[in-house]
Amino acid sequence: MTDTLSFGEVETLARRAARGAGLPWDLADEAGRAVRILCAADIDGCRALADLLAEIRVRRDAKMVPQRLQDRVWSAPGGALCPIRTGTALSDIARHLPPDGVGLVGVTVPALILPFAADVARIVQGPVTLSWHSGILSIGPDGLPRSEGMAKLVQTRQTGLHLHPGGPGMPPAPPQTRARPDPEAWAALVALAARTLAPPGDPVPCDPVG
């Protein structure tokens, strides 16, 4: 691996790795995009995704999903919430996010929920605030900020979160131009992505219409 990678390369590999780990393309697309956004904010999204995909292998993605969107506190039957599944759900209901927000119990690899929180801010065209037991972060509609709080959240393996509209809305971080993923995490994603590449010449086993 060379020193730096384009965000396009990072997104492409992350997407394929997520699919190789068993997520449907629909969620793999979301994972790839989230990794790209993190890298553009100078956070190693590849490390975060590699950690999440390892976690999913153990816990099974289907058990890491919030049950009911109407609830004020979202939790998963398996005890840990997947940040991709939770983040996409938050983004889906951004326009109807309750004024006092949503509690999220046990979000694993919470760094990966940051791009979706930024989506919510963009959709509602106003700041949102993400808080957890040891930190708070306000995200403006123009993208992820650079802050100490965010750096701390990135180091956290699993935590409860609370997302609500409002807050000061910090300005976005100066965008990076290249990604510098951790080599070990990158190698893990490469290995997972290889599962999506068909052996040359073989017919393709595929999903049924259903």
Add this chain to the structure above:
Amino acid sequence: MTQPGLPQGIRLRAPALVMRLARLGALQPSRLSFDRQLLRRMAAERWTVARSIWSLDAAGQGHAVYTVSTGARRYALFAVADGGPRSGFALCDGTPEVDDMARLRTALLRDEPGRLSERELCLTHATHEGALWDHVLACLAAGVQPDTARLSTGALLRAAPVLASGKMGTADRDLIADRAELHAPFQAELLTLWLMRRFAQDLVEHLALGLGGAQATRLTASAARSLGIGLSTGLTLAAFPVTHPCLFNTWIMAREEAIARVSALDRLRTDDWDHVRDLLVGLGTIAGDAERGTALRADLERLAQTMAKGPQGPRPWGWLMEWAAGALGPGGQEALASTMLEPYGDLVDGLAHCMSDTLDRDYRIDGTLSVGRMRALIDGVHGWALARDWSEEAMTALAWSSARGGGDPTLGPRHRPGGAGAGAVTGPFELPLAVVRDAVRAWRRLGLFPDEMPVAQMLLEHPDHRSAIRRAQIAGFAPYAEIRDNLIDADLRPADLMRATLAFLGGTDIGATGDLRARLFAGAPCADDAGARR
């Protein structure tokens, strides 16, 4: 309300008519094509091109740099040749330094090309077009001009697909998309190809001089102009309109708006009518597709006969388009539609500004829409497919996938364990390009939920329908986003998708072999006369 200066009564053709593969595969380049946009900008802004380095030996081994100054910025094509038929190219953001050139020489001449950096916007390789290359070289070395008929249908170099937008380490699109000169799609890639065309000419003249010495000559300006640059493409180009529905919508919408504006004109000059008729007579054949080539020739002949009678009706172009819709096939209709825009730059060129879009990445699902509304949206776009029998093997005969070691997607038969009818197995290989099948699946699944329920709840339980829901929402505001054909049907012709993309790039003389080959910039100004208006 009609805008001042625009004809009244503009009516766009229906997406259900336009977005069929047989029609998209018949599209012809027009003045809205991206090569034309680049050439117009070059002329309007008086870009200058200089061959700033030429360091090739008598065998043609070495490198060259062509610098383009747009006034505000500089770009440079770095070209490296190995003395044989192969050469490598990178478009640099600015002028390459000595270290950059050393790095690029190594990266571009490797069998497996090395990765580039954010200082480069594009890379590609090219090989000599054997027969024409040898002919031109021999002629120039002997001091005579090559056969003009061969030049006007050929190219000296054939480029592999141009990699850009972050591929192989090149700069991401986001870094350059705000620049006016690169805002329209594929401008960096096309600038690369246009400069490669100049390099090809310089290289063959350089080698001819070495062979022929004092008797050698150069290509005349008109001969050089007639040469295009060859381009090989793979299925990446076929997948592009499918994976970029918002962007493709803007391309088609701009073209349809242009066609509608010209169709609504109630006055025209006879000269313009005759000019279009002459251009149509000169339109080429469809190499590699004899059946459609014959049909197009027949259509063009009928069109010429009808146009020979002169403009008719209160809106002559509109009348002609209506006549063509009843009398000609899609090939003839689309040839007319693209060509009749030619005299009307003032009326249609401004639409080029509407052919870029970032929503393909940024659009987020509105999960508050109801299940009933989502079913209606899918029905509105893919209603024709809902009643089809998807258990028929032919409906899902093909699958798109990525093979190990290959960059382009592949399209092949779907594996069915136990033979026909046994049902397919789930696997990670299939790429998500079966848009219609997936829309049907989503529509069926939605039917299991109450109509008034927000679709976000359904997606929570069934995230494998997110893409289909997202696309249906996009189609709700982007009417030309979706192709109205099944992309995994046994009868699919992927070349139709490639031809559609190539038409917007400006590709002509498209032929189908194992891959699809096209020519770009044939007849366009060369680097020496960049200021010439096309």
